[in-house]
Structure formats: structure tokens, C-alpha cells
Amino acid sequence: MYGSDFEDPETVGQPGASALLDEVESAERDLHEAAARTVATGGSTGPGADAALQDYFDAVIAADQKIEPRDWMPGAYRKGLIRQIAQHAHSEIIGMQPEGNWITRAPSLKRKAILLAKVQDEAGHGLYLYAAAETLGSSRDELVELLITGRQKYSSIFNYPTLNWADVGAIGWLVDGAAIVNQVPLCRCSYGPYARAMIRICKEESFHQRQGFEILYTLARGTAAQRQMAQDAVDRWWYPSLAMFGPPDSDSTHSEQSMAWKIKRFSNDDLRQRFVDMCAQQASVLGLSIPDPDLRWNEERGAWDYRQPDYAELFRVIKGDGPCNRQRLRHRRQAHEDGAWVRDAGSAYAAKQAARRAGKRATEQVAAA
């Protein structure tokens, strides 16, 4: 379905994106349909009957229904989800920085308004996800703390710098594109609040990818220097984007359990392939080249052969040694500390208003007595 449909490049704006959006809608439909079915087994469960609780949990998962916040769930399911959702939320929040860097220098008012809206969406994504993580019993303060003290990670892609305006295009096309490929299957995740947040996020992401594609498309049809700028940005962002799908399946940890619980639906390599197929076709529409000398169509596999990203680099960046790790974290910590007075003022004002209301009620009661 991806990349194997070669329509006339002129008539195709951005293939793949609409197919992915269809998948989001079908995930949403399935969510409603599965909810309408009743779970087959797990009938009478008395409280405290652990085996019965586990049976019911398994039956809900098997029926492709959603686990909801107050359902019983295995400890490892809860813990793994909190970690995954929190790290996903952190990525959205840190992900505002590379593009935020260009808001004041966007080439036109239109581009500035679009970029502002996009970055605001990413803040929203972070907030939907923090809220989903909180339904599992963790607190917002705790999650923020885990991020700014570096004890929880965010996507390593955001540790790369945005050197010029074309990078904003490359991020939209490649980074948001990779995010969509990763996130669309999460719309079917077995945990209800996460799945619902992902449906919402994916619908918004397609605008992100398109605006990036449009920036590159425009540059690629501009002056020679603009064209060169676009190509340079794609050259720098291609491999870090491929690395977003994580290590190859051969050394990917805790994937199996995640698959069994229907949190993860496809392997890292499957998703990476899907992304490469999508981009190979889109790059030809852009008229830009993908910096991979091994990239070629494999008739037999019905997919593009490609060169793997440098996983040693990925792990280096994850461990903290990327071009911008320290800067990103320092910036987030500073922003959080700078916002402390706003949080304090909000609380103080709320307390004062509450005290006033209580005082007024007391006076009224005295007057009435």
C-alpha cells in the first residue's frame, strides 16, 4: 500500500498521508465497534479473585476492547504504559524547541502563523499525553520532574539543531512524517485514554507533515541557493529520522510483551520500511534526493532497499551525547523555573477568591440568623 502505488507525480500531492489518515479513521471506527461488542468470557469475578481479574483483562485485550483507567491491570502493564506515555509526552514538549527557534525568523507572516500553530499543537499533544499518563496514577509534577532531571528520556531526534529555515520544512516532512507512521498504529493501542489521545494527535499531525512538505516543495522550486538549502536540510535530517523508529528488531528490548498487550502493533523495522517507502516516492515529487546511495526499488520484496541508520550514533545521542542534549534540557528546566511565579500566583489568587466566597457565605449566614 505504501510506495507501491506510483501515480502521476503531478496529480499526487502527498500520497501516504491520506492513506495514513484513513487508518486513523478506521481505528476510530473499530474502537466504537469493539465497544459495542460484549466481552465473551470472564463472567463472574469476585473482588480479590486475582486469577479471575487477570482472565477478564486478557479477555478484554483478546476482544480488541479497551482497558479503561479504573479497570484492574497487571502492574507491569501500568508501569510500562506510564513510562511510554510520559516519554511520548516529553518528546512533544521538547519537540517545540527546534522549530520554536525559527518562529521569529519565519520568512513571511503566513509562515510564521503556520509555525506558531504547529508548535502550539505540539504543546497540546504533550498535554493530552500527560493527562493520559495521569489516568494511570502518576502525577503531573512527578512527570515534569522526571523530564527536567533527565531521569526519563524524550525522542533523540530533538537533540539535533535547526540551522536554517529549510530545517523547519525537513522536520515537518521527515520528523512529523516518521512520528505519524509510528503513531497511527498507537490509535489502536489497548489502553483507552492513550488510544483516544493518539487519534486526536494523528489527525493534527497530518497538517504538520503537509506544511513541512510544502516548505520544501517551495524551496525546491526557488533559486538554486534555496534548492540547495532544501537538499542540505534533507541530507542532515534523513538518518536521524530513520533512527526515530528505534533499534533494529534483532536488538529491540521489551517488544514482545508490548505486542501481546496490544500496545505496540508493528515492529521497529516494519515501521521504518513503511516510512522509507513513503518518503522515496514523495522525494521524487519534491525533486529532492534522499542521501542514501543504496536506495533502490526491490521488485521482489515490493519495497525499497535502504541503508540502515548508524545505531551507534543513536545510542550516543540517547545517552546524552548529541549536538543539543544539554541545551534542550537546560532550556526546559529554565522555562519551568521561570514559570514558577505564574503557578504560585494562580494558586494564591484561587485561594484568595475561595476565602472571599467563604467569608461572604459566613456573613450571609450571620445576617440570616
Add this chain to the structure above:
Amino acid sequence: MTSQPTPAEQTPAATGRAQWPLWEVFVRARRGLSHTHAGSLHAPDAVVALRNARDVYTRRQEGVSIWVVPAAAITASSPDEKDAFFEPAADKVYRHPTFYVVPEGVAHL
């Protein structure tokens, strides 16, 4: 009840700064539809909760009306989504019109 062991003494929260309370957000998408739960957020009071809800949940005209409710004020039916609480409705099929056999030739029933 969290599963992440956090050394509380290291967090600013431990310095006595309380987290803003949690609010549940309900959005009416269009006239004629009921308010539907959209998600939740933190805010110090109802006015700020409403403004934040607008920015977080209705950036694309997803609603014509928003309710915000302090999460702590919600009383829920049961500790999980399936419970004996709903069993009384299970054996009352006569509450549905399909329970009744309508003789041939009756119109508008």
C-alpha cells in the same frame, strides 16, 4: 499509588508547592449534541480551567460550549467499568420496545 519511585525530598513539590488541581473537560461539538468528555487539564481555578480547555481541546472549532468540572467532585459508579452496579438493567428486557410483539396491521406503534 504511583509505580515510579521518586525521591520526594529532591522535588520542588516537597518544598510545599501544591500542584494545580485536575479538571475534567466536556465539550459540546455542535448544537443538538450533548457534552462529551474530551480530556483533562490542570488549572488553579474554574476561570483559568475554562480558558485552558479552550486552548487545549478546541483549537480547531471542535466545540460550541465547554464544561469544566473539578475531577475531585466527580462521583463514579464503581472501581471498574464492569460491575454488579449495572446488573439490575440486565434482566429488564421489557424496557426495550423490541420486547413487545405487535399484531399485524397496527400502524404508528
